[in-house]
Amino acid sequence: MDNLQLEINFSERRNRFRDALNAGEFVLLVENSSPGRDNDPAASADRLAALENAVLDIKGINASLAITDRCHTVDVWRAAEYASALSAENRDRHVIYLSGRDTTLNETRNLIDIAANAGNCNIVPASGSVIPGDSVRESRKRTFTESIEILQELASHPYGFFSGATVNPYQYTGWSLMGQYFKLVKKLNSGASFLVTQAGWDMLKLQSLRWYLTGRSLFYPMIARLILLTPEKVERILAGEYPGISISHDFQRILEKELHYSNTQFEAAQYRRLELQAAGCRLLGFSGIQLAGVEQPGKAKIAAERIVNALREFTDFDHWLEEYNSYLARTEMAPFSSSFYLYDRTLRRPYPENDRPIANELDDPMVSGAEKLGYNLRKFLFVHADRQKADHQRLFKKLFAGCRSCDVCRLPATSFVCTENCPKRLANGPCGGVKPNGNCEITNSECIHCKVVRLADWAGELPKLEDHILPPGIRRIL
Ligand code: SF4
Ligand code: SF4
Structure with a gap:
């Protein structure tokens, strides 16, 4: 080898x-x-x-x-x-x-x-x-x-x-x-x-x-x-x-x-x-x-x-x-009664050259009062966390972001949600196993990365999610 x-x-x-x-x-x-x-x-x-x-x-x-x-x-x-x-x-x-x-x-x-x-x-x-x-x-x-x-x-x-x-x-x-x-x-x-x-x-x-x-x-x-x-x-x-x-x-x-x-x-x-x-x-x-x-x-x-x-x-x-x-026939292919499709009038025409499809608005992100408070608090405390040492404010991060003590803090790029809580510890977005309703394939609660997108939508920061390729947080074994 x-x-x-x-x-x-x-x-x-x-x-x-x-x-x-x-x-x-x-x-x-x-x-x-x-x-x-x-x-x-x-x-x-x-x-x-x-x-x-x-x-x-x-x-x-x-x-x-x-x-x-x-x-x-x-x-x-x-x-x-x-x-x-x-x-x-x-x-x-x-x-x-x-x-x-x-x-x-x-x-x-x-x-x-x-x-x-x-x-x-x-x-x-x-x-x-x-x-x-x-x-x-x-x-x-x-x-x-x-x-x-x-x-x-x-x-x-x-x-x-x-x-x-x-x-x-x-x-x-x-x-x-x-x-x-x-x-x-x-x-x-x-x-x-x-x-x-x-x-x-x-x-x-x-x-x-x-x-x-x-x-x-x-x-x-x-x-x-x-x-x-x-x-x-x-x-x-x-x-x-x-x-x-x-x-x-x-x-x-x-x-x-x-x-x-x-x-x-x-x-x-x-x-x-x-x-x-x-x-x-x-x-x-x-x-x-x-x-x-x-x-x-x-x-x-x-x-x-x-x-x-x-x-x-x-x-x-x-x-x-x-x-x-x-x-x-009339088979409904969506696994849920209320389901999101990005475009209307799909499967009625191939790609319309002169009639570009307009994407639907995402649904109301349904951010609760507690989530808004948590987001704003984390933003106030950790807005520069990606430029600081990962152990900076570790106790506060544990209290308010569920920090799992990784080596590279990426909170500002992930709607201030700690992605180390993803069971696969993925940093850049949801895995392919995420359930069609956005729940985690392992925990069956909301996928961490869907939560990142939902909060980014509420905060008006959706486009930023594509901007950075994030490094892994813990490199225990190379
Ligand atoms: S990304 Fe998560 S685990 Fe890593 S330092 Fe930040 S809060 Fe802690
Ligand atoms: S569904 Fe989401 S939270 Fe669950 S393992 Fe996959 S990426 Fe991680």
């Missing part, structure tokens, strides 16, 4: 994944999770090789793999390590994920070097998911290296990575949605060149994201993550076991009904939904999809064929919309 840097080839190299996005080709990334370390490595490598051969052989769409370890729940091979089993001549076509969970910054650097050494040049960092069943205390004990920090490492690495950012657009309060959007912009400012969404089914949210970025002239290639469901996956979604994935009551009823279908009918329903989503993504201006749930070569090929046919079937937005509306 010590000689790794010396082995890296820094010469000009091709990157066919980046080239395809830049050329406006619609790409298909077939998602594959890295296996547990207790699996036979040779057998795992053979399985990956078989999937790679099948995917690269797909005709009619630019298909390659996305190797992910972002949701690892057991001791799995890290994606950067596992991806070394891909064929050397095709690694520039694939994408690998790099999860920050249980990974220190130094370990992250090693994984980045492993990727560079192997020629895996397309990397999507993610801060990482919690382990289902972990308590708040257990989550706090884990290391979560923030995706923005990893992006900065990738950007400064001489290898010249092409990195992506993740975003969860399926948020239904103004603050949780804007928290995701602001964090995405920070990621783009930290070196991300494309973005991949969280998985979901609400096409209005995908179009809102497209409109938001277009409205800000942020023309980055966007890839929507979709899932081909199996009955087991439906059961897990209904049980709320997928971090960051929530569904509406209407959609839940549809899935419950489909669970009672025969296997053939169930599969047909899933493929039709996938076809409509994939074709819709292209017509909404997405550059591709990342498809989870097709890890066997045969299934990946069938899914790809269905997608290719759907792309041929729907080349016109109105035709697609008619079919999509008749398929979903």
Whole structure:
């Protein structure tokens, strides 16, 4: 490992994944999770090789793999390590994920070097998911290296990575949605060149994201993550076991009904939904999809064929919309009765060139009297805290801001809310696991970062939230 840097080839190299996005080709990334370390490595490598051969052989769409370890729940091979089993001549076509969970910054650097050494040049960092069943205390004990920090490492690495950012657009309060959007912009400012969404089914949210970025002239290639469901996956979604994935009551009823279908009918329903989503993504201006749930070569090929046919079937937005509306009828896709959409009249037209959408006002931030008092007091006491030593006024910070004694005070940049109280100790915005109502995936009370956005909205300081990339607070282990 010590000689790794010396082995890296820094010469000009091709990157066919980046080239395809830049050329406006619609790409298909077939998602594959890295296996547990207790699996036979040779057998795992053979399985990956078989999937790679099948995917690269797909005709009619630019298909390659996305190797992910972002949701690892057991001791799995890290994606950067596992991806070394891909064929050397095709690694520039694939994408690998790099999860920050249980990974220190130094370990992250090693994984980045492993990727560079192997020629895996397309990397999507993610801060990482919690382990289902972990308590708040257990989550706090884990290391979560923030995706923005990893992006900065990738950007400064001489290898010249092409990195992506993740975003969860399926948020239904103004603050949780804007928290995701602001964090995405920070990621783009930290070196991300494309973005991949969280998985979901609400096409209005995908179009809102497209409109938001277009409205800000942020023309980055966007890839929507979709899932081909199996009955087991439906059961897990209904049980709320997928971090960051929530569904509406209407959609839940549809899935419950489909669970009672025969296997053939169930599969047909899933493929039709996938076809409509994939074709819709292209017509909404997405550059591709990342498809989870097709890890066997045969299934990946069938899914790809269905997608290719759907792309041929729907080349016109109105035709697609008619079919999509008749398929979903009046299904409400928002998981809450009162839900926030940034734009009206989404899914009635593609991006309107001459009729730019006007964003809706965020709802009343509902800041209580006690919150106003607390904010004003903290602002009075800590307005210069980012320029002072972190232990300055520590006692007052503990009393009035719940200070957790970190090394870098960032209160003035976070609406005077101490973000060290986020169980993952993320500094720059909400993680992808935040619930659609803005509650924390771990504590189930308001996500710290949604509170930061809500207070900033009340204080008239929303635009400032994108201004600074904040460093982590505690660097106990490098
Ligand atoms: S950011 Fe939070 S934990 Fe760190 S010094 Fe400020 S108040 Fe304390
Ligand atoms: S407070 Fe927010 S960012 Fe932190 S773990 Fe909870 S949902 Fe994620």
